[in-house]
Every structure is written in C-alpha cells, then in structure tokens.
Amino acid sequence: MELNSYQRFPKIKIREMKDDYMKFELRETDPSMANALRRVMIAEVPTIAIDLVEIEVNSTVLNDEFIAHRLGLIPLTSERAMGMRFSRDCDACDGDGQCEYCSVEFHLSVRCDQDQTLDVTSADLLSSDPSVVPVDVAARSTSSGYDASENRGIIIVKLRRGQELRLRAIARKGIGKDHAKWSPTATVTFMYEPDIHINEDMMERLTLEEKQSWIESSPTKVFDIDPNTQQVVVVDPEAYTYDDEVIKKAEAMGKPGLVEIYGREDSFIFTVESTGAVKASQVVINAIEVLKQKLDAVRLSEDTEEADEQFGELEYQLLSWLPKHKHKEESSKVRDEMNQAVVADMAAQSPIVGSDPSGGANQLSIHSWIPALPISRLDGGLVRLAAYAKSVLMSPLLSELGLAMPSLRSNKWKGVQCA
Numbered sequence: 001m002e003l004n005s006y007q008r009f010p011k012i013k014i015r016e017m018k019d020d021y022m023k024f025e026l027r028e029t030d031p032s033m034a035n036a037l038r039r040v041m042i043a044e045v046p047t048i049a050i051d052l053v054e055i056e057v058n059s060t061v062l063n064d065e066f067i068a069h070r071l072g073l074i075p076l077t078s079e080r081a082m083g084m085r086f087s088r089d090c091d092a093c094d095g096d097g098q099c100e101y102c103s104v105e106f107h108l109s110v111r112c113d114q115d116q117t118l119d120v121t122s123a124d125l126l127s128s129d130p131s132v133v134p135v136d137v138a139a140r141s142t143s144s145g146y147d148a149s150e151n152r153g154i155i156i157v158k159l160r161r162g163q164e165l166r167l168r169a170i171a172r173k174g175i176g177k178d179h180a181k182w183s184p185t186a187t188v189t190f191m192y193e194p195d196i197h198i199n200e201d202m203m204e205r206l207t208l209e210e211k212q213s214w215i216e217s218s219p220t221k222v223f224d225i226d227p228n229t230q231q232v233v234v235v236d237p238e239a240y241t242y243d244d245e246v247i248k249k250a251e252a253m254g255k256p257g258l259v260e261i262y263g264r265e266d267s268f269i270f271t272v273e274s275t276g277a278v279k280a281s282q283v284v285i286n287a288i289e290v291l292k293q294k295l296d297a298v299r300l301s302e303d304t305e306e307a308d309e310q311f312g313e314l315e316y317q318l319l320s321w322l323p324k325h326k327h328k329e330e331s332s333k334v335r336d337e338m339n340q341a342v343v344a345d346m347a348a349q350s351p352i353v354g355s356d357p358s359g360g361a362n363q364l365s366i367h368s369w370i371p372a373l374p375i376s377r378l379d380g381g382l383v384r385l386a387a388y389a390k391s392v393l394m395s396p397l398l399s400e401l402g403l404a405m406p407s408l409r410s411n412k413w414k415g416v417q418c419a
C-alpha cells in the first residue's frame with residue numbers, strides 16, 4: 001500500500017542499565033513516538049499500591065486519613081502488576097476489589113511498650129503475597145545496591161509508650177494517571193540529540209584567545225581545542241543543553257553563523273528512573289506493550305459507523321489528495337500544505353485540535369499529530385480521533401510498532417468507543 005512509505009523501524013541502543021536506572025537511545029522515529037512512550041511510562045504502566053486501609057486501632061499522633069495516605073505512597077514490588085486485574089474489571093469478586101486476582105492484603109500491628117520512641121516502618125507491613133512487598137524490604141533481602149544497616153525502612157509513624165497502630169490494607173493494581181502513587185517512575189526524560197555544525201572557515205580566522213573565550217562561553221563542556229592542531233573540536237555534543245550561549249557569544253564577537261546547532265528530530269536520548277516497583281528496563285518494555293494495547297483498542301473496537309459517516313467525506317478528500325502529492329512528500333512546502341488542509345478541516349469539525357493546550361498541533365506534520373496528542377485523549381474515546389486513525393494518520397505509528405496494517409477499505413478498522 002502506498003501509505004507504507006512512512007514506515008520506519010525505530011532502533012533502540014541501551015547505554016546504561018541498572019535495576020532502577022536506564023539510559024538509552026531511540027533512533028529513526030519522530031518526537032510524537034518518543035513523547036507517547038514517555039507519557040505511557042509515567043502514567044500508564046501499572047504497578048501495585050495500597051488503595052484501601054481499614055484501621056482497627058490508631059492511638060498514634062497521626063489521624064487515620066494521614067496514615068492511609070502515607071501507606072499508599074510506599075512503593076511495592078510490582079512485577080506481577082501486568083498480569084493482575086484492575087479491581088473495577090475483576091469478575092471474580094464483582095468489583096469488590098479484594099480477591100486474589102485483583103488485590104494483595106497487608107497487615108500491620110505495632111504497639112510501643114517501651115520508653116524509647118518506636119518507628120513504625122514499611123518493614124512492619126506483612127504481605128499476603130511474598131512477590132508483593134515494600135521495595136526497600138525487597139532490596140534488603142537481596143542487598144542489591146543498598147547498605148542493609150542504613151536501610152531502616154520507610155517511616156510511617158512514630159509511637160510513644162502505650163500508643164498502638166493496627167490495620168489491614170488492600171493493595172490494588174493501578175496507573176499513574178489515576179493517582180501518582182501508581183507511577184512506576186521517578187522521572188522519565190528525553191533530549192533531542194544535538195547536531196552541531198562549526199563553520200570551519202570562520203573558526204580558522206579566530207585567534208587562539210578568541211577560540212578559548214568562545215569555548216568557555218558554554219556552561220557545559222561541549223567544545224575543546226585540539227592541542228595538536230589548535231582546532232576547535234566537539235568533544236561532547238550531548239553536554240549541550242540548548243542554552244544558546246555559544247550562539248550568543250558568536251554574535252557578540254561579530255561572528256554570527258560561527259556555529260549552528262539543531263536538535264535532531266529523529267533521535268532521542270532517554271533517561272528512565274524507576275521507583276523500584278518495576279525494574280527500569282521492564283518499565284520500557286511494559287510501556288511498549290501498553291502502547292500496543294491502546295492502538296489495538298483503536299483498531300478493534302466497534303461502533304464507529306457514526307464516525308465513519310461524519311468523517312467519510314474528509315477521509316475521501318485525504319485519500320484522493322495524498323497520491324497526487326505522494327512523490328513530493330519530502331518537500332516541506334507540500335507537507336505544510338497537507339498540514340494546513342488537514343488541520344483546518346479538523347479545527348472546523350472537531351474541538352480536539354483547536355483546544356490542544358500544548359498548542360503544537362498546527363505545527364506537527366500530518367503523520368505525527370495523532371500520537372502527539374496526549375495519549376489520555378485516545379482513552380477518552382474520541383470517536384472522531386478514531387476516524388482519523390482509520391485514515392492515513394495512524395498508519396505510521398502502527399507500522400512502527402510492527403502491527404499489521406489492515407487495508408484502508410477493510411472493515412477491520414474500527415474506532416474507540418466513547419467512555
């Protein structure tokens with residue numbers, strides 16, 4: 001099919017990998033893909049966290065709600081989470097959310113009978129499932145990376161003589177979009193790989209002092225002088241923070257154009273830090289799996305007849321319009337025209353584009369704006385969006401993820417049901 005011309009095969013190269021930290025390169029894709037992956041890692045990869053607390057005795061200084069909140073924020077090992085059921089979807093317990101398929105039970109019972117203050121910590125939480133325990137407790141038993149003597153657990157509350165805390169807690173599967181306690185990540189960032197071009201002719205004409213002072217204008221060590229040739233060389237392009245300091249310095253020296261620096265729009269350097277609930281590498285793998293499931297939902301759910309009618313005409317226009325321009329699609333002018341035509345049509349018929357708070361929709365190229373919309377909007381069941389997904393717009397993302405590309409005319413293309 002002609003629209004497959006967008007297809008690319010993103011590559012991942014791992015640079016550094018620890019249990020709770022991972023750095024990797026994602027290449028040969030576009031920012032929408034990178035951002036979709038980032039957002040899913042933060043907000044949609046499931047973990048397990050305490051969600052319901054039944055206090056039996058609480059004579060501590062903290063009130064029940066305060067303690068329940070603190071318990072919720074304790075990260076629990078969540079390797080199991082992908083296979084677990086959401087309690088709202090669990091038919092084994094009719095949504096009660098307390099059966100073995102959708103929950104893990106914890107008990108805590110501590111009483112202080114001494115004069116010294118007693119710390120109640122995550123280590124006092126007793127789990128009904130040995131695979132789901134507080135992260136620091138798991139780390140202590142494997143002694144990986146932690147100094148066991150330093151690790152006293154996460155403090156929940158402190159007790160004085162005669163005070164007692166006794167409770168039962170239910171941990172459930174959830175995602176960061178519902179509550180931050182379920183997010184598996186501390187941070188996920190990506191940077192655009194910088195593309196640095198030094199104008200060698202201009203650089204040659206600078207004195208050594210000028211070169212030195214220009215290099216030093218960069219707050220990070222991106223450039224240096226080769227001691228043998230006395231030429232300015234790029235020693236660490238990724239140290240560049242897009243601060244524009246060297247560009248401003250060149251202008252101040254009366255040498256505009258001495259260096260040109262662009263962010264490469266097809267290469268990204270990701271940093272993922274895990275809370276410990278799931279290994280950092282597993283967060284990435286699970287995120288790709290979640291993304292695939294979401295796209296499958298777009299493709300397979302039913303009830304798009306109405307959307308089909310509504311957008312049939314626009315789709316027809318798109319399809320009849322694209323082949324004419326196919327061979328010129330590399331030309332930015334044509335691409336701009338395509339964008340404007342689509343965005344204008346979208347804006348006229350749908351609130352999605354006009355109200356996009358990120359404001360970037362108008363600038364995005366035709367094959368990237370759908371995944372660039374916050375993924376949560378796909379969830380919201382935007383039938384209109386699904387109609388577009390049915391047309392050319394979703395195909396690059398689907399093919400990049402290695403999903404089958406059904407024919408545009410096939411009935412396999414279905415949309416998202418409104419939630």
Ligand SMILES: [Zn+2]
Nearest residue numbers: 090093099102
């Ligand atoms: Zn259940």
